Amino acid sequence: MALTSIITVNYNQPGVTLDLLKSIKKNCLTDDIEVILVDNASDVDNKSLFADCYPSLRYIRSEVNLGFAGGNNLGIRQAKGEYILMINNDTEIIPGFVGQLVAEMIARPEIGIISPLILFYDDPSVIQYAGFTPLNLITGRNRTIGLGTQNNNQYDNTSYQTAFCHGAAMMCRKSDINRVGLIPEQYFLYYEELDWCEMFKRAGKQIWFTGKTHIFHKESMSVGKESAVKTYFVTRNRLLFMRRNTNWLNVTLFSAYYLLLAVPKQLITYLVKGRKDLIPFVAKGLSWHLFRSKNHVEQRSPLVLQAKSIK
Secondary structure, X not given: OOOEEEEEEEOOOHHHHHHHHHXXXXXXXXXXXXXXXXXXXXXXXXXXXXXXXXXXXXXXXXXXXOHHHHHHHHHHHHOOOOEEEEEOOOEEEOOOHHHHHHHHHHHOOOEEEEEEEEEEOOOOOEEEEOOEOOOEOOOOEOOEOOOOOEOOOOOOOOEEEOOOOEOOEEEEEHHHHHHHOOOOOOOOOOOHHHHHHHHHHHOOOEEEEEEEEEEEEOOOOOOOOOOHHHHHHHHHHHHHHHHHHOOHHHHHHHHHHHHXXXXXXXXXXXXXXXXXXXXXXXXXXXXXXXXXXXXXXXOOOHHHHHOOOOO
């Protein structure tokens, strides 16, 4: 099997990162792999801890928190593999995982990016991801296929084209990245993999899901479901994705929906939940667009530096 570079990014989460390394070590005994760990300016440099767990580890430490895209891109630039597997540090894999993804890509050259079935770590009987429906370009919304449903092995023998991959685990070819480009770093956190999928589509490649293998995801161990960091970046990046991937008329229609319906509804929800503290971060996310182009890569603001983890 051709060499596969497994890339994961750590930020102040040595415990779950060690669990992932142990999972790779246990379940990739016969796979031709290199493992690259990018440390995104964690408070403590745990290089020796990670190396003790996985001696052949390629460890890269950034002195600046580069976000999800920037951290993975740092690993991609140094990856030697024909195939690149980006996987969240808060996941664990099963035997044959890497080989099955590679087999799917070999069987279908049209695949640009492929993601596996994702199950919740705390309750593996429940599905988190089995693909995405296309995005509604007016509302900026879509649906996660299978989310919250029972895993009755209904996806075990299926692979199909889908709208978007899932950033928790995605494989592509290094040759395609060289042609399409790296993960867009304008987002820092959230929506970057959706934008990357659009880049692959414009290059004539397809996005696929396979249920023939799966991972377990410790969802929300990194950023809480209701956090200032998530509120800011989701608010900001939902509009940024539209600006970067649709025309001016669509952006105008989406902005009207977003500002007149979606945002007020979100603010009311925060008030009802007693989370008035999140409202300023909605405003910050929206005001970011007033003076910045759609291709602006954010200098690391105090808000970014306060982020306790990434994705």
